[in-house]
Amino acid sequence: MQHYKDWICRWIDEGSPVGNLARRISADDEFPLGGHKAALLARIKAIEASEGEILAFKYTWKMYEDDAFKKPSESTLEKKLVLEVEKRGGICWKFTSPGTTGVPDRVVMAPWGRVAFVEMKAPGKKLRALQRKRADQILDLGVPFYCLSSNQDILSFLQEMFDSEI
CATH class of the missing domain: 3.40.1350.10 (Trna Endonuclease; Chain: A, domain 1)
Incomplete structure (x- = not known):
């Protein structure tokens, strides 16, 4: 299973809130590899992510879950x-x-x-x-x-x- 940290890093070069979030998470050595949405969101807030980055996390989380756990048809x-x-x-x-x-x-x-x-x-x-x-x-x-x-x-x-x- 791919962790959210690895999954989101695909957008590390994007000039968008998703790209900003990817860079912030990538640079955070303490970002959890596993865990539930609430734990990851708490860490994102703890590293002082912007409102746009928090919204990017909420938006991308559902897609990540579908890719990582459900293998959509x-x-x-x-x-x-x-x-x-x-x-x-x-x-x-x-x-x-x-x-x-x-x-x-x-x-x-x-x-x-x-x-x-x-x-x-x-x-x-x-x-x-x-x-x-x-x-x-x-x-x-x-x-x-x-x-x-x-x-x-x-x-x-x-x-x-x-x-x-x-």
Whole structure:
């Protein structure tokens, strides 16, 4: 099982409350590796985290729990992606292309004209050869392609696609 400290450090280079929280936790030698939400939150408050960092912890905790303990299914992750994209004012359409197999699951459109193709996978699953070929075709045209297989991946995608702090 991955500890929250390791999980959150994926965003250590982000210029957002999540990134600030990751840096603060990473630098704290006494931050508990295990423990419940209340114990970790108490430590975050003890190291004088900002309100934004505390909110970032509360927001990311549920995603961490799902990734670390529940191993969400592909369909659960896909529903989460749709919900989070729509909450941010974007569109997340199911993508099918009759006659062409291996296309990504979703096309995501964000304000400011941003568009990306997204393939959802269950945790630990990889792209099949044909899916990899389609991903390469999309990327060769300069269009963003993402393969998401965890709540952590979804959060990173949302931050990049929507320039959102959390």
